[in-house]
Amino acid sequence: MDFANCKRCGRIYRRIAGELVCPACRREEEELYQKVRDYVAEHRGATIMEVAEATGVDADLVLQFLREGRLAVVSGENMRYPCERCGREITTGRFCERCTAELARAFASPKPDQEQGKFHTRPGWSRRP
Ligand SMILES: [Zn+2]
Numbered sequence: 790m791d792f793a794n795c796k797r798c799g800r801i802y803r804r805i806a807g808e809l810v811c812p813a814c815r816r817e818e819e820e821l822y823q824k825v826r827d828y829v830a831e832h833r834g835a836t837i838m839e840v841a842e843a844t845g846v847d848a849d850l851v852l853q854f855l856r857e858g859r860l861a862v863v864s865g866e867n868m869r870y871p872c873e874r875c876g877r878e879i880t881t882g883r884f885c886e887r888c889t890a891e892l893a894r895a896f897a898s899p900k901p902d903q904e905q906g907k908f909h910t911r912p913g914w915s916r917r918p
């Protein structure tokens with residue numbers, strides 16, 4: 790069995806793939822998420838700070854919802870925060886469009902130095918029987 794520490798309350802819980810918090814915190818987060826989503830849906834154009842103040846939800850958690858893309862449907866132009874890679878202002882997800890494209894490219898093609906490493910360590914190249 791796989792156990793982990795909840796990143797929110799620190800309690801040890803049985804890990805569920807892709808979850809960083811225990812089921813109790815997940816439930817609590819879900820309630821806060823609905824609160825935030827409802828508020829944002831009614832107040833399009835609100836900023837992260839305004840939403841945090843009005844709902845009583847921590848601004849970091851509002852940011853987390855945005856980064857997870859869960860508020861994409863309702864969030865407006867004013868909910869801006871920095872791209873995790875370059876710091877450009879974005880309104881949904883973790884990276885700006887440019888970084889998303891660059892990251893996709895980086896993952897798609899092998900790095901040049903890896904190719905070179907392969908060449909130098911090719912077996913039998915310098916060894917003779
Ligand atoms: Zn927890």
Ligand SMILES: [Zn+2]
Nearest residue numbers: 872875885888
């Ligand atoms: Zn970026």
